[in-house]
Amino acid sequence: MQMPMYLQSTYALPCLISLGKASSLALLVTQHPRSHQQPHRLCNKKLLRYRGDARNVSTNWHGGCVRHPRVLHAMDCRAKSREAEQVKEEVGFPDEAVPSASGYLPVSDSSKSRLFYVYYEATNASTSLEDTPLMLWLNGGPGCSSLIGCFYELGPWRVQENCTLQPNPGAWNRRCGILFIDNPLGTGFSVASSDIDIPRDQQTVATHLQYSLGYFLSINPNFKKRRIFLAGESYAGKYVPALAYYMLENKQSQPKFNIASQLAGIAVGNGLTHPxxxxxxxxxxxxxxxxxxxxxxxxxxxxxxxxxxxxxxxxxxxxxxxxxxxxxxxxxxxxxxxxxxxxxxxxxxxxxxxRDYLAMFLNSSSVKETLKVHPSDLDFVSCRQSIRSLMAEDTMKSAKWMVEAVLKRGIPVLLYQGQFDAKDGVAGSEAWMRALDWEHSKLFWTSNREIWKVNGKLAGYWRHCKNLTHVVNAGAGHQVPVDQPLHAQSMIEMWMDSSLKPSPL
Incomplete structure (x- = not known):
């Protein structure tokens, strides 16, 4: 059986760099901004105070970034080390690493809450820009910022331990533009006008994301016809199928931003999908x-x-x-x-x-200024435990049925894992995949599981049938693009290309 084109590669096996994972701090979102009462301070928790009307977000593209007013003002009462403070003042941001756009996106017509985003356009598109696909990337948690994906995993620039940026040879925005959104509200630099706005379930998460994504696509007319891939890892094993499902199901009820026709595929890495x-x-x-x-x-x-x-x-x-x-x-x-x-x-x-050096980098005032983060003193925390607490009742609920619904619509689905992830890895994922209610499930599992090699060296294993692809990445853990950047880049590019030009299977 010949290996699919989207898993063929000539990349050499990259060197592995052992790094670490995010620390956690709590987040406190204050009362509704319309309240005239002064918010109170709680020790060791984030205090957000509303400043200005967030509905007046500008969508004018100027200088490569979206301009926007201050939406929320943040004060942090936790102590910071002298070294961290020094890093915040010294970190620089190369001009060539400035995002194509960044800022805040609304989640509805009426809410003052905003999702923060960073967008990088494709650097080496194989087609005209109007035909170049877009990807939405979501990290998991819940409560993990998607800027982890942007500046640590698959974005064009990676933060080093000394808090400098270096080009990422395994960047995923060579063939597509990538939109990183801090999701759900309260995560990363995203801000909620009240704790009521923070989602407790996947439907609310998907509703917010669908509106924000539609709003983003409306900023530039060239975005309105570009195919969209939804991708993410870990708890995004719920976010991604939920967003795809509600995009497809609600296309008639969302006339303002009807983007379902642009959906080209979904990809989930090491996902918590069917707990x-x-x-x-x-x-x-x-x-x-x-x-x-x-x-x-x-x-x-x-x-x-x-x-x-x-x-x-x-x-x-x-x-x-x-x-x-x-x-x-x-x-x-x-x-x-x-x-x-x-x-x-x-x-x-x-x-x-x-220490979390990614958070140290993003808390630099110069970095916040470059990314257009407002207010400038809103502290970045890579994983907010308060969001986990608010969504705790959703954690053990299944999103498998939404994956099934997406498959039945004929949308390409890529499920991949790193072989050294013992929590959300290969065995658990294959177990729930074998129980998929999908007409081609038997055909998928009777097909051959093939060895995937790169330059004659083992890169992993793959299985493909109809619109479902499963890939095991050798030499990788939970965050595959970190551990095997060039293999991950090849995998996603070939899969996207095949999804845009489907085989006659």
Missing amino acids: RTQVQLHADVSYNFGLLDKEQSLTTHEIASQIINLVDSNEWLQASERRNKLCSWIEETSGIATLLDVRRSSRYHHLRDG
Whole structure:
């Protein structure tokens, strides 16, 4: 069986750089901005105070960036280290790394809340710009900023440990423009006018994203005909299928921004999509990686069964809390830094002493000015635990049925994982994929699983049938574009190209 064109590559195997993962701080979103009461300060939490009317967002493209007023003013009462303060003043932003556009996008006609975005246009498009596809990238969490994807994973520039920017050879915006949105409200630099605006479920998340994406496409007439790919990782295993599903289902009820016809495909990396099935694999995966012995594995199985019972009883919050504790217990028992990559000695985008250098970079006043972040003193936190708390009841709910709906519409779907992710990795993903309610499911699983090689070296494994593709990335953990940037770049470019020019299968 010949390998699909979208997985053929001549790239050499890149070197791996061991980096770390995000730290977490809490976020407090204040009362509704129309209130005349003064917001109060709480220790160790973010305090947001409304300033100005966010509805007056300008959409004029000037100097490569969208101009906008201050939307919210933020004050942070947590202490900052002297070194971090020094970095904030010294960090520079190369002119060539300035985004094509950045700013805030509305989530509805009436809400004053805004989603922050950064957009980079395609650098080496193979077609005219009007025919060059666009990609929306979403990080997960929930509460993880998509600027992690932009400046750490797959954007054209990567933040180094010394808080400088270097070109990314594995950037995903060679063949498409990429839009990074901090999602949901309250994440990263996105701002909510009240805590009521912060979503608690996937339908609200999708509704906000659909409006914001439609608004963004309306900024430039050239965007209105360009094909759109939705992509993301981890908890975006819910965001991406939900957005695609609601785009397709609500195309008649969203006359203002009817963008369903532009949807060209969805891609999810190491996604948490069907937690009930995925949690059942934690014990076996941990045991087979050698993280647990047989007795510890049996204990993990027992706890996982309890979590499944909670899910089946619709005890969503308790199920989510138990899963978090279970994963933490496995990490503590095995002594590893993170289940997201069993090889690592530290978490993604952390310095060796535990500091989050990506957050240090984005908190620089010069970087905020370049990205058009307002207010200038709104602090970036890479993963906000308060958003996780607000969406905790959604965590263990399934998005599998939305993947099925997208597949049945004939939309191309790419599901990929890194082989060293023991939390949201290959085994758990394949388990729920085997239960897909899709007419071509049997044909998909009876097709051959092929070896994927790059320059004669193992790059991973793939399986493809009709509009579904599954890829296992060798030598990668949870954040595949970080661990194998050139392979990930090749994978996504070839898949997009094949999706735009489908085979007769």
